[in-house]
Amino acid sequence: MSPLKILVTGASGFVGGSFAARFRDRADLAIHGIGRRPLNDPGYTSCDLSRPFEVPFRPDVVIHAAARASPWGTAAEYRRDNVETTARVIDFCKRNGLPRLIYVSTSSVFYRPGSQLGLTEESPIGPRFINRYAATKYEGERLVRDYPGAWLIVRPRAVFGPGDTVLFPRILTAARQGRLPLFVGNEPAVGDLIYIETLTDYLLTAATRADLRGTYNLTNAQAVPIQEFLLAIFARLGLPAPRRRVSIRSAMMAAGLAEAVWRTFRLRGEPPVTRFGVGVFAWSKTFDVRKALADFGPPSVSIEEGVERFIHWQRAQLEKAS
Numbered sequence: 001m002s003p004l005k006i007l008v009t010g011a012s013g014f015v016g017g018s019f020a021a022r023f024r025d026r027a028d029l030a031i032h033g034i035g036r037r038p039l040n041d042p043g044y045t046s047c048d049l050s051r052p053f054e055v056p057f058r059p060d061v062v063i064h065a066a067a068r069a070s071p072w073g074t075a076a077e078y079r080r081d082n083v084e085t086t087a088r089v090i091d092f093c094k095r096n097g098l099p100r101l102i103y104v105s106t107s108s109v110f111y112r113p114g115s116q117l118g119l120t121e122e123s124p125i126g127p128r129f130i131n132r133y134a135a136t137k138y139e140g141e142r143l144v145r146d147y148p149g150a151w152l153i154v155r156p157r158a159v160f161g162p163g164d165t166v167l168f169p170r171i172l173t174a175a176r177q178g179r180l181p182l183f184v185g186n187e188p189a190v191g192d193l194i195y196i197e198t199l200t201d202y203l204l205t206a207a208t209r210a211d212l213r214g215t216y217n218l219t220n221a222q223a224v225p226i227q228e229f230l231l232a233i234f235a236r237l238g239l240p241a242p243r244r245r246v247s248i249r250s251a252m253m254a255a256g257l258a259e260a261v262w263r264t265f266r267l268r269g270e271p272p273v274t275r276f277g278v279g280v281f282a283w284s285k286t287f288d289v290r291k292a293l294a295d296f297g298p299p300s301v302s303i304e305e306g307v308e309r310f311i312h313w314q315r316a317q318l319e320k321a322s
Helices: 014-023 075-095 132-145 167-176 196-208 226-236 248-265 275-282 290-296 303-321
Strands: 004-009 029-035 044-046 061-064 100-104 116-119 151-156 182-184 214-218 245-247 285-287
Touching: 004 014, 004 196, 014 029, 014 196, 061 075, 061 196, 075 100, 075 132, 100 132, 100 196, 132 151, 151 196, 167 226, 182 248, 182 275, 196 214, 196 290, 196 303, 214 290, 226 275, 226 303, 245 248, 248 275
Parallel strands: 004 029, 004 061, 029 044, 061 100, 100 151, 116 285, 151 214, 182 245
Antiparallel strands: none
16 A cells, blocks of 8 residues: 655644654655755755645645744734645645645633633633634634545644743743742642643544544643642752742733733743743643543553653753753
């Protein structure tokens, strides 16, 4: 049998790049990556996905992982990277035989201020969203639902592991610089995460199982107490534990002020704190993923093993930098 041809968008990023690296040597798969950044890789094409594009590869499956995942950016940037790019990917699929389309969305489409426990695929979404990232990712979902070929939407929650460029780098940098406080005033927040190899294994299942349709929330099915979880990682990496205590209310006010200053004066980079970032520590977000466990199977890597691998990778990164 000929190998299954999988085109991966965002292959220069965390999720797409991890998928391509993990499975590129399998004889039953032919994987080609595309993304905005240039890479020295014969199995990769650099192109602007927000414009019409073509690649010398006719896929059976497209995994659309490209996105602006940063918690900060302009409305135009989010629209370009999360909505217009998705529209261009769908156009590509229509011109190339309607391959199966797998859209990597985000669990944050569900988020509202306050704790949310046991979220399912049927939990309400919108009409207001926690930030521009969530709003534009959901707009991308709506485009995918109108795709005339086979499609599937996955919503991973808090992806972490080696190669992470979004979640832990910001947290660890803040911890190193002594900018991360202990948040007080609410019940300790608990939250789900998903380890990168668990997610890439689930994406492979999504690509190879044509019977899977619709939407799936994806986690490691193992919620953790967020601050306790992070403090344990800080200790193992030799980072100082936060000592300053800040109420959730004060932190939200400071984050709102910082965001207003950055928007008003159009400052470069991200504010030192955002309301979304504070919300990660303030509010519990857990998911009932029985649907995913039934159709995708149990996580391939536990949270404990994932943390071990992440710590090993972080230490190696620090050794390279020193």
